[in-house]
Amino acid sequence: xxxxxxxxxxxxxxxxxxxxxxxxxxxxxxxxxxxxxxxxxxxxxxxxxxxxxxxxxxxxxxxxxxxxxxxxxxxxxxxxxxxxxxxxxxxxxxxxxxxxxxxxxxxxxxxxxxxxxxxxxxxxxxxxxxxxxxxxxxxxxxxxxxxxxxxxxxxxxxxxxxxxxxxxxxxxxxxxxxxxxxxxxxxxxxxxxxxxxxxxxxxxxxxxxxxxxxxxx
Numbered sequence: 001x002x003x004x005x006x007x008x009x010x011x012x013x014x015x016x017x018x019x020x021x022x023x024x025x026x027x028x029x030x031x032x033x034x035x036x037x038x039x040x041x042x043x044x045x046x047x048x049x050x051x052x053x054x055x056x057x058x059x060x061x062x063x064x065x066x067x068x069x070x071x072x073x074x075x076x077x078x079x080x081x082x083x084x085x086x087x088x089x090x091x092x093x094x095x096x097x098x099x100x101x102x103x104x105x106x107x108x109x110x111x112x113x114x115x116x117x118x119x120x121x122x123x124x125x126x127x128x129x130x131x132x133x134x135x136x137x138x139x140x141x142x143x144x145x146x147x148x149x150x151x152x153x154x155x156x157x158x159x160x161x162x163x164x165x166x167x168x169x170x171x172x173x174x175x176x177x178x179x180x181x182x183x184x185x186x187x188x189x190x191x192x193x194x195x196x197x198x199x200x201x202x203x204x205x206x207x208x209x210x211x212x213x214x215x216x217x
Contacts, residue, residue, distance in 0.1 A: 093166055094215040095201040096159040098193075101213060107153030112137055138178055145174045150216075158217040164200075164210050173209040180205025 009015065010023040116133045123129040144151040149160035149168060161169050161177070169177075184191020184204045191204030200212055 093162075093212065096213040096215050097201050098196040100157050100159060100215075101154075101195060101201075104151070104153035104157045104159060107156050108140075108151050109153075111152060112140060141178050141181075142171075142174045145169050145177070146171055154213070158215060159213050160216050161211050161213050164212050166214075169209075169211055173211055177205050177209035177211055180208040183208070 010026055013023060013026055015023050015025075112133075115136060119132055119136070120126075120129050123132060141151060145161050146169060148155065149162060154160055161174075163169055163173060180191070180203075184194075187204075194207075195201050195203045200206075202212055206212060
């Protein structure tokens with residue numbers, strides 16, 4: 001005698017069921033999974049610190065989700081929060097101010113000025129000499145930033161360029177930062193003067209590239 005229910009296949013496992021889209025086994029399994037998921041969420045909330053610092057280093061609790069992260073992690077494995085670069089005992093980043101950066105710029109200017117004099121004496125066409133000076137200036141800054149974190153001028157005064165989170169400067173950021181130099185100069189040097197009034201001592205070019213300049217000694 002018919003039970004009065006249409007027979008169909010379970011949408012989850014494909015077995016035959018009566019009177020529903022899912023078989024009894026799959027319904028029970030779904031309920032168990034939902035219960036376990038709810039328990040994990042509740043436990044995560046209970047374990048989360050009341051006030052985690054946004055500057056928490058890797059090797060402590062993630063300030064975003066409250067889970068523990070290994071010391072060498074750059075991202076939280078659960079919520080993908082990016083940790084601030086951290087060195088034990090290093091403390092906060094010591095930002096380099098306007099005048100020490102001006103001195104570094106002056107030293108680099110003397111070096112590049114000498115190179116430009118040689119170029120102007122060796123290249124007859126003034127426009128070609130100008131283009132060559134621009135190219136060499138870009139190579140000088142970008143190559144030293146990526147390779148050493150600092151140009152010779154910055155190395156001489158004990159400062160270096162890093163990403164805002166303390167990581168070594170990336171190639172794309174170095175390119176943006178160099179062309180940000182030009183933009184800072186084109187607006188009457190205001191982009192450079194911003195360094196003196198910024199809490200993190202960042203010029204317009206630093207804001208464009210996501211970089212900061214820090215003291216190394």
